[in-house]
Amino acid sequence: MTTPREVRVIGIGTGSPTHVTGQAIAALRECDVFLVADKGEAKDELVAVRRLICAEFLEGGTYRIVTVTDPERGPDAERDKAAYRTGVDAWHAARADRYAEIIESLSPGETVGFLVWGDPAFYDSTIRIVDAVARRLPLRTQVVAGLSAIQVLAAEHGIVLNGIGQPVHITTGRRLLDEWSPRLGTVVVMLDGALKCRELVERAPDLTIHWGAYLGLPQQVLRAGRLADVIEDIVAVRAQLREQHGWVMDTYALTAPSPGDAENPSVAVLVGDDRE
Numbered sequence: 696m697t698t699p700r701e702v703r704v705i706g707i708g709t710g711s712p713t714h715v716t717g718q719a720i721a722a723l724r725e726c727d728v729f730l731v732a733d734k735g736e737a738k739d740e741l742v743a744v745r746r747l748i749c750a751e752f753l754e755g756g757t758y759r760i761v762t763v764t765d766p767e768r769g770p771d772a773e774r775d776k777a778a779y780r781t782g783v784d785a786w787h788a789a790r791a792d793r794y795a796e797i798i799e800s801l802s803p804g805e806t807v808g809f810l811v812w813g814d815p816a817f818y819d820s821t822i823r824i825v826d827a828v829a830r831r832l833p834l835r836t837q838v839v840a841g842l843s844a845i846q847v848l849a850a851e852h853g854i855v856l857n858g859i860g861q862p863v864h865i866t867t868g869r870r871l872l873d874e875w876s877p878r879l880g881t882v883v884v885m886l887d888g889a890l891k892c893r894e895l896v897e898r899a900p901d902l903t904i905h906w907g908a909y910l911g912l913p914q915q916v917l918r919a920g921r922l923a924d925v926i927e928d929i930v931a932v933r934a935q936l937r938e939q940h941g942w943v944m945d946t947y948a949l950t951a952p953s954p955g956d957a958e959n960p961s962v963a964v965l966v967g968d969d970r971e
């Protein structure tokens with residue numbers, strides 16, 4: 696039987712070398728080859744950050760970085776839900792084929808590393824792709840958690856995401872308008888190139904927004920305030936940053952005004968392990 700190829704899926708945080716955990720450093724040191732998706736010119740900086748992290752933590756080590764050109768993804772924004780899902784599935788299969796081919800070409804015994812932006816558990820397809828590769832050839836995979844943009848957003852603003860005993864809902868810009876309700880608790884929005892929360896202003900002007908772009912990177916920008924008061928500034932700043940850097944990644948949290956403990960029965964009935 697063929698010995699399974701060792702694979703490490705390593706969360707590296709959102710760009711600052713200080714986000715890389717001790718567990719991630721140990722996993723980095725086990726890798727011989729890092730496969731890094733090349734998503735095109737605008738995101739070259741994200742590949743550069745991965746190179747920097749390797750250089751910083753693997754000084755003097757013998758490792759290789761192989762950039763893998765991403766297959767064409769197609770026009771997501773123009774697709775309906777079904778077409779979007781089919782498009783993503785086809786894209787994942789094409790990526791898995793490409794990675795399987797590269798991994799098969801490596802020397803026996805070489806350990807493969809995937810450097811995942813943020814945490815591999817949030818809106819990242821690496822684990823799914825590695826699972827798909829494992830259906831093509833034997834792999835033994837270890838996943839290492841990283842700091843997500845969600846955690847960095849909360850920390851940089853110095854906030855707790857959930858109200859006491861209340862939920863946190865994580866979603867995408869694409870789904871926000873259909874899903875939003877005060878019952879969701881704090882709503883964290885990722886992958887929103889259009890700041891869809893602007894369209895919530897009429898329904899919920901008193902939401903508080905905590906917004907962050909390039910979290911953890913030197914060009915980090917933060918804004919916070921009442922949605923109706925600050926959204927136009929955020930829209931303008933985001934457009935200007937995108938123009939300046941050629942790309943922008945931002946995340947935000949929307950919080951409804953606190954109803955107050957007396958009007959909030961879910962707080963009053965908290966017992967035992969549910970108590971914060």
Ligand SMILES: C[S@@+](CC[C@H](N)C(=O)[O-])C[C@H]1O[C@@H](n2cnc3c(N)ncnc32)[C@H](O)[C@@H]1O
Nearest residue numbers: 709813814817843844885886909910944945946
């Ligand atoms: C493909 S998802 C990856 C999420 C990542 N796995 C994580 O845990 O943060 C990309 C989205 O994550 C958010 N994001 C990632 N890095 C960010 C950063 N440095 N600053 C702000 N948002 C970021 C943005 O919402 C972006 O659209």
